[in-house]
Amino acid sequence: MIVALGLIVLSSASEANGVRLYNDAYFFMKRQFAYLAVGILIAVGTALFDYRKWRDHMFLSWFAFAVVFAMLLAVFPPIGRAINGSYRWINLGPLNLQPSEFAKLLTVIILSVWLDRVGWRVELFKHGAVVPGLLIGILAAPVMFEPDFGSTMVIGLVGFLVMLIAGVRLLHMFPFFALGGAALVYKVVTNANRMARIAAFFGIKIEVGAEVMDAAAKRAAYQADQALVAIGNGGIWGVGLNQSMQKHYYLPEAHTDFIFAIGAEELGLPFSVATLLLFIAFFGLSLYIACKASDRLGRFLVMGMSFIIFFQAMFNIGVVCEALPTKGMALPFFSYGGTNMLSAFFAVGTILSVGIHSYTGNRKRKIQHG
Numbered sequence: 385m386i387v388a389l390g391l392i393v394l395s396s397a398s399e400a401n402g403v404r405l406y407n408d409a410y411f412f413m414k415r416q417f418a419y420l421a422v423g424i425l426i427a428v429g430t431a432l433f434d435y436r437k438w439r440d441h442m443f444l445s446w447f448a449f450a451v452v453f454a455m456l457l458a459v460f461p462p463i464g465r466a467i468n469g470s471y472r473w474i475n476l477g478p479l480n481l482q483p484s485e486f487a488k489l490l491t492v493i494i495l496s497v498w499l500d501r502v503g504w505r506v507e508l509f510k511h512g513a514v515v516p517g518l519l520i521g522i523l524a525a526p527v528m529f530e531p532d533f534g535s536t537m538v539i540g541l542v543g544f545l546v547m548l549i550a551g552v553r554l555l556h557m558f559p560f561f562a563l564g565g566a567a568l569v570y571k572v573v574t575n576a577n578r579m580a581r582i583a584a585f586f587g588i589k590i591e592v593g594a595e596v597m598d599a600a601a602k603r604a605a606y607q608a609d610q611a612l613v614a615i616g617n618g619g620i621w622g623v624g625l626n627q628s629m630q631k632h633y634y635l636p637e638a639h640t641d642f643i644f645a646i647g648a649e650e651l652g653l654p655f656s657v658a659t660l661l662l663f664i665a666f667f668g669l670s671l672y673i674a675c676k677a678s679d680r681l682g683r684f685l686v687m688g689m690s691f692i693i694f695f696q697a698m699f700n701i702g703v704v705c706e707a708l709p710t711k712g713m714a715l716p717f718f719s720y721g722g723t724n725m726l727s728a729f730f731a732v733g734t735i736l737s738v739g740i741h742s743y744t745g746n747r748k749r750k751i752q753h754g
Contacts, residue, residue, distance in 0.1 A: 386662050390718035391416070393647040393655075396626045398639035398720055412639055412720050419722045423729035430733025434741050438497050439681050445497045449519075452490045455483035456526035471530045484535035485727040487523045489734075491539050492546060492688030494519050499550035500681040512552040516543065517560035524564065528571055533578060534699075534713045538692060540564050546688045550680070582709050607642065608706045610635040614645040615656075615705070622652030639720045641712050644704045659718075660701070667694040673739040682738040689731035 391413075398412035405411070438445050458464060459471045467473060473480040495516050499506055506512035520543040528536040540561075547557055572578045614630035617623060628649045631638040638646050647655045670690030677683045693716045700715040702708040714724040 386659075386666065386717045387420070389647075389655075389659065389662070390643075390715075391420075392625070393643055393650070393718060394639060394720060396628060396650060397631050397643050397646040399626070400631045400633065401639055404633070415722070416720055416725070419725040423725050426726055427729040427733035427736070430730055431736035431740060433733075433737055435682060435685055435734060435737040436679070436741065438493055438685075439500055442497065442501075445494055449490055449494050452483060452486045453522060453526070455481070456487060456523070459483060459526075459530060470532065472532055479722050482721075482723040484527045484530070484532050484539075485723045487527055488535065488538050488542060488692050489689070489727055489730055491520060491523055491543050492685060492692070495543055495546045495550075496681055496684035496688060499546065499552070500679070500684060506547075506551045507553060509556050512547070512550070513556035513560060516547055516552070517557075519543075520560070521564070528568065531571060531575065533568060533572060534711050536568060538695065540568070541695065542688050542691050545691055546684050549684060549687055607636050608703075608710050611642050611645040611704045612706055614642075614649040618649040618652045618655075620653050622648070622650050622655065625650050637712075641700065641714060641719060642704055643718050643720075644701055644715055647718070663694055663697045666690070670694075670735055673735055673742075676742055677738050678742040682742055686735050686738050689734050693728055693731055 394416060395413050398416075399409045402409045402411040402413075408414075455474060458474055461471075464471050464474060472484060473482055498515060498519065499512070502511040520539060524536050524539045524543075527539060544557065544561060548554075572582070610630060614628065614635055617629065623629075628638075628646050630649055631646050635642055635645060644656075644659065647659070667690055670686055674683045674686040674690075677686060696713055697716050699708065699711070700713050700719075703711055703713065714721055716724065716728045
């Protein structure tokens with residue numbers, strides 16, 4: 385239902401930019417359908433894959449970890465190139481891969497496997513905090529230097545969540561959490577563009593680096609203001625599908641980060657409420673699968689994967705509604721983009737894998753015991 389609703393909104397939100405950039409109103413939709421087809425195949429393959437193999441065949445986990453880390457390094461020169469001042473993508477011809485999306489997934493997998501294998505030793509500082517902290521840092525550091533502070537935040541939070549669920553002591557986690565938080569705050573404070581976005585959100589005028597800061601602040605404030613205009617135009621029942629005015633070059637990123645605003649403008653409050661309820665239902669059903677999981681590894685994987693999708697959805701909606709400072713973060717299954725679509729379907733496939741294999745395992749045990 386989330387995917388179907390996302391495609392309906394994207395079909396309208398992407399039309400104007402498709403004509404402007406490629407002289408094809410359906411350019412983004414055709415590519416999104418291609419991403420969707422590949423994503424479904426990934427979800428099916430991941431669901432059929434026994435998640436316990438990540439633990440039983442550790443070389444798979446470490447190999448995936450090494451591949452993703454190499455991809456994170458590949459975004460920097462001489463292989464990668466800057467786009468809008470950031471090194472986030474690997475150009476593969478028609479597709480731009482964003483390795484930070486895969487880093488989020490690998491954070492959940494590698495931490496879940498490690499914390500499950502060490503068992504009761506999660507209560508020890510070395511096994512429960514030092515090793516997981518290093519693993520998180522290895523994946524988060526390149527992402528932070530891209531810079532992509534949103535993905536860095538997600539990696540840190542989902543890592544903290546998995547450690548918390550595994551039973552790592554809060555006292556042991558605190559030094560790493562504080563160190564990571566301090567590094568992130570430092571990078572934000574010393575980045576004029578990010579500080580301008582925060583200043584725009586709080587309505588503060590910053591005098592230092594006036595030209596850069598003011599330009600960035602105006603861009604951030606403009607995006608947020610135009611998103612609110614779109615939501616206000618929609619009112620209760622919306623202006624009607626494909627009738628949005630804001631998508632006609634008034635609202636930047638109308639088909640990506642701010643697609644929720646276009647949906648609210650065209651379909652009104654029912655769309656906004658339905659979207660929130662669908663993501664809440666998704667997270668609730670994931671929690672149910674986690675509770676029914678046959679082992680700790682399954683619980684860790686489901687909680688981590690579902691948190692990534694749910695948190696990003698809530699954060700994106702918060703930004704669009706100007707409840708949070710402007711930060712580029714895709715709305716899962718709605719925003720146009722290949723990497724975020726594929727990674728979201730991988731997460732869904734992993735959740736389904738835990739549900740399927742836990743159910744079949746529990747059923748076999750019941751049959752064996754009469």
